[in-house]
Amino acid sequence: MSGAGPEGGRPGGGGSPLTERLLAQLALPVVGAPMFTVSGPALVVAQCTSGIVGAFPALNARPREQLDDWLAEVREALEAHRARHPGARVAPFAVNLNVHASNGRLDHDLDLCLKHRVPLVITSLRAPAGIVEPVHRHGGLVFHDATSVRHAEKALEAGVDGLVLVCAGAGGHGGTLSPFALLPEVRRLHAGPIALAGAIATGRAVLAARILSTGSEHVILEVKDPGRPSPRGS
């Protein structure tokens, strides 16, 4: 999550109040990448209890009725962890919703996210009109995957709280732009949370992204589970 831009362009400067609130809940400024056919409740719980945002795509729960059980499982496991470790920093979890018109279970999956009060919904493939308002009603946040300035603009018009800039090198998506180009352009439009994605899988990459953002530590990065070999063999 970058501190660059209208609110925090100076090196070492702070981010927006929302950025700061999110960072305070994390041990590392990292969002675990939601990965189709890969991420599930066990990975999400492991990520959140390690202090990074855990995320899975709703479409990984099959049949779709399984999503209800998965969300209950994650919530219960995180509550049990909090009870066992009072004061531990447990990161919020996220569900990725594919908003493309071809996704026939979007309404079903959104309803379950609302029922379980999912703290962070990450939308992808189309601007999330109709999703932001109900998620906000239960106190949740919406971040949107964007691969260009135009996609970012459309998501911001839909009222999202944050953006995930899926840049060159990102697995699973078609991001082609360099983060060196995209991040500063989007920061002009949005003072709140911005996550970077694309070939960020090591501590060195995290450090590089931090320097790219502002020279400060205010950056959140979307990374694959560093403990797992890449499913793409990269």
Ligand SMILES: Cc1cc2nc3c(=O)[nH]c(=O)nc-3n(C[C@H](O)[C@H](O)[C@H](O)COP(=O)(O)O)c2cc1C
């Ligand atoms: C196997 C795989 C599946 C993915 N599936 C999804 C997905 O369903 N939804 C999504 O928003 N992003 C998906 N992504 C993209 C990741 O969330 C993330 O943005 C990307 O992996 C970050 O770049 P990196 O792979 O270079 O670390 C996927 C990535 C991989 C590698």
